[in-house]
Amino acid sequence: MRPSESPSTTMSTQLKEFQEHLLKSKKIVALVGAGLSVSSGLPTFRGSQGLWKNFNMIDLATPDAFYIDPGLVWQFYSWRRYTALKAKPNKGHYALAKLSQMGKSPQSDLTYITITQNVDGLSSRSGHCKENLYEIHGSLFDLKCTSFMCNFVDHNNFKQPLTKALADTEEEFDPSHNRKRSLDEQEVSISPQFNPVKTLSEKELPQCPVCKDGSLLRPGVVWFGESLPLSLITKVDNFIESEGSPVDLILVIGTSGTVYPANSYVDRVKLKGGKVAIFNTDIENDIVVGKVKDTWGFKGDAAELLPLALK
Ligand code: BV8
DSSP states (O other): OOTTOOHHHHHHHHHHHHHHHHHHOSEEEEEEOGGGGGGGTOOOSSSTTOHHHHSOHHHHSSHHHHHHOHHHHHHHHHHHHHHHHHOOOOHHHHHHHHHHHHHHOTTOOOEEEEEEOOOSOHHHHTTOOSTTEEETTEEEEEEEEOOTTOOOEEOSOOOSSSSHHHHHHTTTTOOSSOEEEEETTEEEEEOSSSOOOOOOOGGGSOBOSSOTTOOBEEEEEOOTTSOOOHHHHHHHHHHHHOSSSOOSEEEEESOOOOSTTTTHHHHHHHHTTOEEEEEESSOOHHHHTTOSTTEEEEESOHHHHHHHHTO
């Protein structure tokens, strides 16, 4: 922090510098992670209340996990569909949606894309332009057939629960709080840890409506060890690497930057001279006090910060 500045003046200096650059920027990217949806009530993946804290991601978000126990994985994803449908977009989602509309307006010389790692569908529910929203890890509301011979995909399937058996475990899976439910008039409390889940047979899970052999449907998300949709990645690469016009600014919103290749975009923008603005409840102090070149750090809830910073 500059000698004469207090934290609040640092913040306002950073905000002033950031907004001056924002106004001059012709090409902007937002890289979004689970932190943007925290204010909508959805848990992050890492950190104290993180989703993975209660679960081992290898048990739940890999093709092997699904092959070994599709019923367990489907109960996890059915609970996430259930909680994401209950959630509503927050002011941070709407702020990015507004930026996306500006990026599409013929009157504006701004080009803009949002790259979201989130599969909760909240960005698309906030009125974000479809053309410049890249859900690089897929969506909880897409389903696809697991049979190699079948390419059935069902987009935007908001039907919930998908099967009766999954309905029964929808709430039980919720690890985030200790809930009581009456069972034969007894009050029993369910541990907030990895709740006991039912063992479901494949017949009780979503089946492909096209395949005659009753192949299973799976969530249309990208699991660890799977490659990201090539068409999307190519568009993102072209946007970031296009020679004529480098990205002026990348907004890094609510992400720990743990997952590849999403985390590679920040350095790629910096390498081509772009500046970085981080919106996170957890930011290194040097960045917060403005000591890191070409990087601004706004510490706090993205849902509160984004409407202020982007206005
Ligand atoms: C691939 C869909 C290649 C599923 C997800 C070793 C080293 C490096 C990399 C690897 C490695 N071993 C393997 C890899 C590659 C691997 C990877 O990166 N692993 C990690 C764990 C190290 N990547 C892959 O496997 C990718 N594929 O590389 O393919 C390939 C090529 C050819 C052929 C085959 C393969 C696929 C990755 C996609 C995985 N799928 N999601 C699902 O969601 O169930 S990733 C999952 O993590 C979510 O999408 C999530 O969004 C994402 C990233 O996490 P974040 O969003 O950043 O969330 P996190 O909790 O970590 O952080 C939240 C942040 O918010 C925190 O910073 C917190 O401080 C902040 N915050 C909290 N509250 C707020 C806030 N900020 C603002 N406001 C608040 N209120």
